[in-house]
Amino acid sequence: MLEKEAKLVSTKRILFFFVIATVLIFTYYQSELDFPVLMQQGDNMGEYMRSYFPPDFSDWNYYFSETLITISMGIWGTLMAAIAAVPLSILASNNMCPVWIVQPTRRLLDAMRAINEIVFALVFVVAVGLGPFAGVLSLFVNTTGVLGKLFSEAVESIEPGPVEGIRATGANQIQEVIYGVIPQVMPLWTSFTLYRFESNVRSASVLGIVGAGGIGVSLYQSFGSFEYQKVCAILIILVAATGTIDLLSAKVRQWLV
Known part of the structure; x- marks a missing residue:
C-alpha cells in the first residue's frame, strides 16, 4: 500500500515537472527570446546610453x-x-x-x-x-x-x-x-x-x-x-x-x- 502511494506521488511529481517544462518551452518561443541578438546589439545600446550623459538639470x-x-x-x-x-x-x-x-x-x-x-x-x-x-x-x-x-x-x-x-x-x-x-x-x-x-x-x-x-x-x-x-x-x-x-x-x- 505504501509502495503504491509512493509511486503515485512520484508519478505526480514527474507529471508536474513535465507540465512546467512544457509551459516554459512554449512561453520561450511565444516571447521570441533571442539573447544572442541582445549581445550583438550591445554596442548600439552603449552608444545610446552615452547620449543620456551628462544629465541636464537646467529645469x-x-x-x-x-x-x-x-x-x-x-x-x-x-x-x-x-x-x-x-x-x-x-x-x-x-x-x-x-x-x-x-x-x-x-x-x-x-x-x-x-x-x-x-x-x-x-x-x-x-x-x-x-x-x-x-x-x-x-x-x-x-x-x-x-x-x-x-x-x-x-x-x-x-x-x-x-x-x-x-x-x-x-x-x-x-x-x-x-x-x-x-x-x-x-x-x-x-x-x-x-x-x-x-x-x-x-x-x-x-x-x-x-x-x-x-x-x-x-x-x-x-x-x-x-x-x-x-x-x-x-x-x-x-x-x-x-x-x-x-x-x-x-x-x-x-x-x-
Whole structure:
C-alpha cells in the first residue's frame, strides 16, 4: 500500500515537472527570446546610453514640482483605494461571507486589477479632462483591485477564536469585523498599503504620457524631442524620490507594524 502511494506521488511529481517544462518551452518561443541578438546589439545600446550623459538639470525646479504632483497622485490614489478595499475585502473573504457574495466581489476585484492604470487613465482623461485628477482616479481603481485581493487573503488567514468569542457575546457582524477581524489584519493591511504606495508613485510617473499629469508629461515630451540629457535628469530625480519614499515607508512600517 505504501509502495503504491509512493509511486503515485512520484508519478505526480514527474507529471508536474513535465507540465512546467512544457509551459516554459512554449512561453520561450511565444516571447521570441533571442539573447544572442541582445549581445550583438550591445554596442548600439552603449552608444545610446552615452547620449543620456551628462544629465541636464537646467529645469530642475520644474521637474521637482512635477515630481511632487506625481507623489501626491500616488498618495491619494493609494489612500482612496485602501478605504474602498476594506469593505470589498470583507465581502470577498470565504470565512466572512457566503459564496454568492464572495464570488461576484472577487470577479469585480479581478476586473479592476486586470486592466492597467494607463488604460483607466485614458478613460478618465476623457471623463474629467487632462491633469492629475485623472491619474488619481486610474490609480484608485487599479489599486483597489490589488489591495482588495491582498486584504481578503489576510482576512481569510485570521485566527477564528477572537471572532467566535465576540460572536458569543451577541455582537452583530459589523462588530465582529471591527473588534475581531481588523485588529488581527491591521499590521498586514498597513504593510500592503505602504508597499502599494511605493508602486503607485512609480506608476504615476508614467501616467503623464497619456495626459494624466505629473512628471510623466515632461518625461514624454523630452523623449519625443530626443532631449535625452533632460530625460536622464528626470530619471535621476525619480530614482531619488522613490528611494526616499522607500526609506520613509520602512520607518513607518517599523513604527506601525
